[in-house]
Amino acid sequence: MIDKESGVPAYRQVADTLRDRVATGQYPPGHQVPSERDLVDEFGVSRPTIRQAIELLRSDGVLVAEHGRGIFVRQRPTVRRLARNRLSRAARDAGRGAFLADADEGGWTPSVSVRIRFEPAAGRVAELLQLAPGAEVTIRDRIMRADGEPVQLAVSHLPRELTQGTVLEDVDTGDGGTYARLEEAGHRLRFEELVGARMPTSEERTQLGLTRGTPVLTVTRVATSSGRPVEVTEMVMSADLYELLYDVSGD
Amino acid sequence: MIDKESGVPAYRQVADTLRDRVATGQYPPGHQVPSERDLVDEFGVSRPTIRQAIELLRSDGVLVAEHGRGIFVRQRPTVRRLARNRLSRAARDAGRGAFLADADEGGWTPSVSVRIRFEPAAGRVAELLQLAPGAEVTIRDRIMRADGEPVQLAVSHLPRELTQGTVLEDVDTGDGGTYARLEEAGHRLRFEELVGARMPTSEERTQLGLTRGTPVLTVTRVATSSGRPVEVTEMVMSADLYELLYDVSGD
DNA sequence: TTCCCCAACTGGTATTGACCAGTTGGCGTC
DNA sequence: GACGCCAACTGGTCAATACCAGTTGGGGAA
Numbered sequence: 381m382i383d384k385e386s387g388v389p390a391y392r393q394v395a396d397t398l399r400d401r402v403a404t405g406q407y408p409p410g411h412q413v414p415s416e417r418d419l420v421d422e423f424g425v426s427r428p429t430i431r432q433a434i435e436l437l438r439s440d441g442v443l444v445a446e447h448g449r450g451i452f453v454r455q456r457p458t459v460r461r462l463a464r465n466r467l468s469r470a471a472r473d474a475g476r477g478a479f480l481a482d483a484d485e486g487g488w489t490p491s492v493s494v495r496i497r498f499e500p501a502a503g504r505v506a507e508l509l510q511l512a513p514g515a516e517v518t519i520r521d522r523i524m525r526a527d528g529e530p531v532q533l534a535v536s537h538l539p540r541e542l543t544q545g546t547v548l549e550d551v552d553t554g555d556g557g558t559y560a561r562l563e564e565a566g567h568r569l570r571f572e573e574l575v576g577a578r579m580p581t582s583e584e585r586t587q588l589g590l591t592r593g594t595p596v597l598t599v600t601r602v603a604t605s606s607g608r609p610v611e612v613t614e615m616v617m618s619a620d621l622y623e624l625l626y627d628v629s630g631d
Numbered sequence: 632m633i634d635k636e637s638g639v640p641a642y643r644q645v646a647d648t649l650r651d652r653v654a655t656g657q658y659p660p661g662h663q664v665p666s667e668r669d670l671v672d673e674f675g676v677s678r679p680t681i682r683q684a685i686e687l688l689r690s691d692g693v694l695v696a697e698h699g700r701g702i703f704v705r706q707r708p709t710v711r712r713l714a715r716n717r718l719s720r721a722a723r724d725a726g727r728g729a730f731l732a733d734a735d736e737g738g739w740t741p742s743v744s745v746r747i748r749f750e751p752a753a754g755r756v757a758e759l760l761q762l763a764p765g766a767e768v769t770i771r772d773r774i775m776r777a778d779g780e781p782v783q784l785a786v787s788h789l790p791r792e793l794t795q796g797t798v799l800e801d802v803d804t805g806d807g808g809t810y811a812r813l814e815e816a817g818h819r820l821r822f823e824e825l826v827g828a829r830m831p832t833s834e835e836r837t838q839l840g841l842t843r844g845t846p847v848l849t850v851t852r853v854a855t856s857s858g859r860p861v862e863v864t865e866m867v868m869s870a871d872l873y874e875l876l877y878d879v880s881g882d
Numbered sequence: 883t884t885c886c887c888c889a890a891c892t893g894g895t896a897t898t899g900a901c902c903a904g905t906t907g908g909c910g911t912c
Numbered sequence: 913g914a915c916g917c918c919a920a921c922t923g924g925t926c927a928a929t930a931c932c933a934g935t936t937g938g939g940g941a942a
Binding site: 396398399407435439440441459461464569570572573574575576577578579580582584592594595596597601622623625626627630631 | 635647686690691712715724777820821823824825826827828830831833843844846847848852866870873874875876877878879880
């Protein structure tokens with residue numbers, strides 16, 4: 381099974397073989413892969429070498445290991461497809477924020493925990509809000525859950541001068557959320573979203589319950605009123621769970 | 632440095648310590664981390680344990696190793712910000728496809744290699760194109776380069792009946808690209824993009840020259856004409872290199 | 883002075899061996 | 913028959929050791 385003369389490392393040959401069995405469906409999603417010790421016998425290499433191969437496939441998101449149970453081909457959970465153009469005024473007037481609207485659509489039960497704090501603006505957010513460094517911002521730090529499971533992190537930043545004395549410094553901002561309140565205050569909002577992806581920090585991995593080899597999608601939403609940025613929200617969600625749908629016709 | 636009684640594995644303690652030094656800036660981007668053998672002395676654990684810690688940080692995209700040189704804190708390259716609403720008819724009329732327009736914006740030199748083939752429709756693409764399985768599709772398989780470096784893969788699928796006898800089966804589709812030709816043929820196109828992220832396949836890693844711990848952004852663009860899908864393009868790009876900008880105001 | 887080569891670094895691969903720690907199912911007991 | 917325990921699986925951690933394979937810089941030869 382292993383060609384020692386090929387110059388290709390043994391652990392790579394093992395990994396490639398296993399990857400191939402997954403790709404061809406010989407090991408379908410959810411299937412239990414032979415145990416490490418069985419693979420040692422099958423490939424005729426030592427256990428660390430087998431583990432190295434499996435390590436590779438885990439960090440590539442192909443396999444998942446469960447202590448005491450075995451190694452399994454990853455099951456991709458059902459994807460939640462988020463329609464991003466739902467930020468329209470019409471939807472907000474109907475009294476629902478974006479997350480709640482998505483929940484309706486997807487048929488799951490949403491819940492949100494909010495923590496509010498105030499800090500001097502810094503880094504990328506200060507830049508996007510076009511604030512002098514040191515200017516105070518109101519931060520709404522949220523964890524969104526679907527059926528109790530944390531699925532999305534969102535941290536909103538608003539210049540403190542806009543929120544002082546308003547419900548935007550309360551936990552509950554009322555029907556339609558932050559954006560509805562800002563429009564009531566006379567702002568006409570436009571939105572831009574900046575989408576990226578990266579590996580999660582260890583904190584994010586814990587909070588979102590992510591397994592090895594799962595990247596996160598990041599969305600930075602900037603709300604502007606007459607060209608002036610009034611809010612920046614940074615969202616982080618499991619790339620396993622989410623796809624973002626954008627209408628991009630733009631004519 | 633290592634607390635053996637804490638219950639936390641030694642390699643995790645090492646990884647957390649190093650991760651912390653990167654986060655706090657003690658090890659800035661590009662900085663060379665002490666060699667494995669030096670870390671063995673510093674932490675008082677064996678080399679395999681140190682390697683396990685470094686392995687973890689590599690698959691998280693925190694560190695990169697270079698054989699014979701050392702281990703370095705990852706440098707995030709400059710991000711190419713792609714404005715997705717540039718698919719407008721106006722831009723196409725100006726005679727440029729999306730990739731070429733982005734190149735203008737970003738100040739780099741674009742080049743594209745195209746391979747054309749014909750296959751029966753299958754899987755997700757067949758579904759998105761609403762084709763009976765087995766119907767033939769024209770596939771335009773492209774590699775986009777910026778200053779010679781491959782930065783994006785794009786595979787377009789069109790029902791063969793739309794392309795037969797047209798320039799869409801040639802390598803060069805002329806000014807404005809595929810979409811301009813489709814509109815000339817009487818289609819009025821609308822676009823939707825579906826954005827996701829995942830770890831690359833080993834083939835994609837090779838083609839795009841990705842290092843361990845770098846996820847890819849995937850964009851599936853569906854072009855429809857009077858509600859009927861006429862083209863599906865699947866794009867793959869390094870999440871290190873790209874952020875996607877969407878205007879999402881939608882009122 | 884210039885050039886080349888090689889020693890001494892760097893990380894990469896692979897083995898053997900030992901023990902820890904969850905999980906599961908069957909056997910024995912009540 | 914129901915329960916509980918424990919043996920026999922599973923993967924997880926860590927060590928000591930050996931050698932391979934790129935990279936680099938300095939010393940010696942031309």
